[in-house]
Amino acid sequence: xxxxxxxxxxxxxxxxxxxxxxxxxxxxxxxxxxxxxxxxxxxxxxxxxxxxxxxxxxxxxxxxxxxxxxxxxxxxxxxxxxxxxxxxxxxxxxxxxxxxxxxxxxxxxxxxxxxxxxxxxxxxxxxxxxxxxxxxxxxxxxxxxxxxxxxxxxxxxxxxxxxxxxxxxxxxxxxxxxxxxxxxxxxxxxxxxxxxxxxxxxxxxxxxxxxxxxxxxxxxxxxxxxxxxxxxxxxxxxxxxxxxxxxxxxxxxxxxxxxxxxxxxxxxxxxxxxxxxxxxxxxxxxxxxxxxxxxxxxxxxxxxxxxxxxxxxxxxxxxxxxxxxxxxxxxxxxxxxxxxxxxxxxxxxxxxxxxxxxxxxxxxxxxxxxxxxxxxxxxxxxxxxxxxxxxxxxxxxxxxxxxxxxxxxxxxxxxxxxxxxxx
Numbered sequence: 001x002x003x004x005x006x007x008x009x010x011x012x013x014x015x016x017x018x019x020x021x022x023x024x025x026x027x028x029x030x031x032x033x034x035x036x037x038x039x040x041x042x043x044x045x046x047x048x049x050x051x052x053x054x055x056x057x058x059x060x061x062x063x064x065x066x067x068x069x070x071x072x073x074x075x076x077x078x079x080x081x082x083x084x085x086x087x088x089x090x091x092x093x094x095x096x097x098x099x100x101x102x103x104x105x106x107x108x109x110x111x112x113x114x115x116x117x118x119x120x121x122x123x124x125x126x127x128x129x130x131x132x133x134x135x136x137x138x139x140x141x142x143x144x145x146x147x148x149x150x151x152x153x154x155x156x157x158x159x160x161x162x163x164x165x166x167x168x169x170x171x172x173x174x175x176x177x178x179x180x181x182x183x184x185x186x187x188x189x190x191x192x193x194x195x196x197x198x199x200x201x202x203x204x205x206x207x208x209x210x211x212x213x214x215x216x217x218x219x220x221x222x223x224x225x226x227x228x229x230x231x232x233x234x235x236x237x238x239x240x241x242x243x244x245x246x247x248x249x250x251x252x253x254x255x256x257x258x259x260x261x262x263x264x265x266x267x268x269x270x271x272x273x274x275x276x277x278x279x280x281x282x283x284x285x286x287x288x289x290x291x292x293x294x295x296x297x298x299x300x301x302x303x304x305x306x307x308x309x310x311x312x313x314x315x316x317x318x319x320x321x322x323x324x325x326x327x328x329x330x331x332x333x334x335x336x337x338x339x340x341x342x343x344x345x346x347x348x349x350x351x352x353x354x355x356x357x358x359x360x361x362x363x364x365x366x367x368x369x370x371x372x373x374x375x376x377x378x379x380x381x382x383x384x385x386x387x388x389x390x391x392x393x394x395x396x397x398x399x400x401x402x403x404x405x406x407x408x409x410x411x412x413x414x415x416x417x418x419x420x421x422x423x
Contacts, residue, residue: 003327005032008336012320015336016395019200020293020310020317021047021228024324025235027303031328033228037311040198041207050183052196052225053309054292058285059224060152061234061271062171064102065243066159068252068270069174072244075162078102082154085161098158101151103255103269108148126157147268149221156220167219179237183227186219196225197311199293202394203379210313222292228309235298235305253300256283272298277322278329295321304328316395339391342384345369373399 009022009032019037023030039045070076076085076098083094100106156167163170168186176184185193189212200207226234237243256267256274267274272283283298294309295317306324308317323333342348345366354363363374371382371390381393390399 003333005324005327008323008327008333009034012323012336012396015338017312018310018315018320019047019312020197020308020315021049021051021053022309022320022324023228023232023305023307024328025232025305026328030232035228039195039311041200042198047197047311049229050195050227052183052185052193052227053294053311054187054196054199054223054225055231055294055296055309056222056292057149058271058292058294058296059220059222060149061238061285062175062224063152063155063159063167063220064252064270065175065238066167066170067098067102067155068244068248070159070162072248076158082158085158086154096151096154098155101148101155102252104147104151106148106151107146108151110147110149129153147273152221152271159220175243179233179242181226181230181233184230184234185225187223187225193225195227199311199313201313201378202381203377207312228307231296231307231309232305235296235307238298239300239303278326278331280329282325293317297321297325299325299328302328314392314395316397319396336396339383339385339389341369342386342388345371345384348384348388348390 005024012018013036020035022032022034024032033049035047035049035051037047039047039051067076071078078097078099080098081095082098082101083089083091086094096106096108101108159170160167165173171186176182183195187193187196199210201210202208241249252270255269256272272285275282275284280299280301283300285294285296292309293311293313293315294307297306299305306321306328308321308324310317326333345368348371349366352364352366354361356362360375363372365372365374369383370393371384373380373382373390382390382399383393384390391397392399
């Protein structure tokens with residue numbers, strides 16, 4: 001049975017708290033445009049079509065477009081080593097080509113695991129930033145596709161050297177103004193834009209503001225703000241010749257072909273990843289909740305685009321966007337419904353305790369008929385259902401209790417990709 005798009009979104013928003021913006025466009029026809037929630041939970045103000053959201057790693061598509069424009073003008077070539085434009089770099093980093101960075105085949109890491117939000121909350125010079133992330137040390141080179149935000153940070157530096165302009169000025173003059181994207185800008189930390197959303201995470205039963213990051217550290221890979229209206233313009237531009245010639249468009253589309261990262265994640269580059277779920281090509285980008293919780297999915301064969309942006313860091317925008325894609329393809333999706341608590345939550349008391357996840361500890365406690373999963377200062381409220389599954393009380397997320405061969409307790413879920421060992 002075909003699922004009605006508007007009915008599904010109504011049910012989802014009625015079931016799970018949602019704050020953000022949603023759109024679906026097929027060809028030149030807008031099938032849905034929806035905004036919900038508040039700009040700021042304290043100051044108020046409704047989220048509207050011109051509200052600005054951080055889009056995190058989806059910013060890389062703007063950096064890629066700037067590089068392609070410079071290719072089109074013969075200022076840069078795909079085989080240029082970055083050392084040609086950034087002589088401060090040493091080998092082997094200086095020998096990386098622009099094409100290798102664009103397509104994540106440089107061997108560079110993404111963000112080092114030892115960094116946390118505090119490392120992104122202060123302005124850093126380029127030298128200090130390179131020392132912090134470790135790019136001043138030799139790196140291992142290989143031909144494996146490995147998504148790297150750091151590679152796009154370097155591309156932003158190349159854009160400035162090759163164009164003689166700041167990254168923001170080149171973006172504005174060569175991309176944003178020609179396309180009519182008047183609401184898109186860099187995420188300046190002080191003062192922040194008055195229409196910029198405030199991001200939140202959930203702590204137990206309360207919403208807390210997420211750490212404020214200094215976007216000056218990562219404009220080229222994760223520091224752009226955009227609105228619902230401008231995001232539609234941007235995704236349309238990637239399907240046309242408005243940014244660069246058709247030859248370059250065929251070039252980047254040819255790079256996004258299956259091969260190299262497994263059955264789902266198959267290719268990456270130019271700010272997009274490529275997979276073939278549902279036997280059709282999907283160009284997608286999902287942003288880390290730290291830097292903007294959003295999901296954009298382009299379906300070139302169907303000439304369809306889905307976008308979901310939220311200022312709730314815990315919002316599962318990936319699942320919501322995926323369900324909208326399924327609806328657009330005429331596939332079945334589960335009906336959103338709140339979990340029904342178990343009549344006797346005491347049956348799960350044997351699972352209470354402290355667990356180890358890598359170097360972190362998580363504690364599962366019971367609070368009346370609900371359960372609390374704590375990691376540091378963050379607490380998630382869970383509901384136990386009759387089928388002995390834990391469900392997140394705020395979003396459509398499920399945790400499952402398992403036992404390993406040693407009889408130890410394991411807790412697995414959407415956000416806990418590694419198994420937990422009991423301490």
